[in-house]
Amino acid sequence: MSNPSEAPVAPVEAYEPPYYVAVFTSIRTEDQSGYSETAARMEELVKEVPGFLGMDHAHTPGGLSITVGYFRDADALTEWRSNAEHRAAQKRGQAEWYESYTLHVAKVERSHGFSRA
Template sequence: MTPKLVADIQPPYYTAVFTSVRPEAPEGYSETSSRMQEIVRDIPGFLGYETARTPGGIGITVAYFRDLESLDAWRLDTEHQAAKAYGREHWYESYSVHIGKVERSYSFERE
């Protein structure tokens, strides 16, 4: 299966870029990650996400939202807040979050 990128979103929209350092497969992470994916998909205005991880433990997830209200709904979700707190305590060595407004975007896909 070829990975599918998020594309063809009409600007403006917003991104939340989450960059982290953590061990490869900490206990409970996979289950929590799956649950967070379920929750965010139900937020009106959520457009999709892409994620990648290096063998050295650096991960990057970019989530796309139609507007700041939908991004704030994700940030303020109680299960998401609990997962973030647990992650700081048990999984992550460090992380950063960058919020941006996309004013222009384009894509390419080989036929």
């Protein structure tokens, strides 16, 4: 949601399961007026949710965007889903910014990572 060239290039760390992920995959419309400001605001807001663990973003040259949010428990995910500003942004996204999207929510049962020292 922030400028990818400014963000550190590293995946969110592997946490001790269980935890939850919300995978948001989208194709955007041509008119993105106001999108980057709203996305930056959503990133600020989600960081305030107790139990928010982090977020990964990826974009393909063909226009597919994937955002994965990591949450310690279902309550944290519910708090984010029910946030009033987030709900308003979702409605605006459907009306203006997204050609299509999918949302997948899953409970993580296994997690590990690797980092070259």
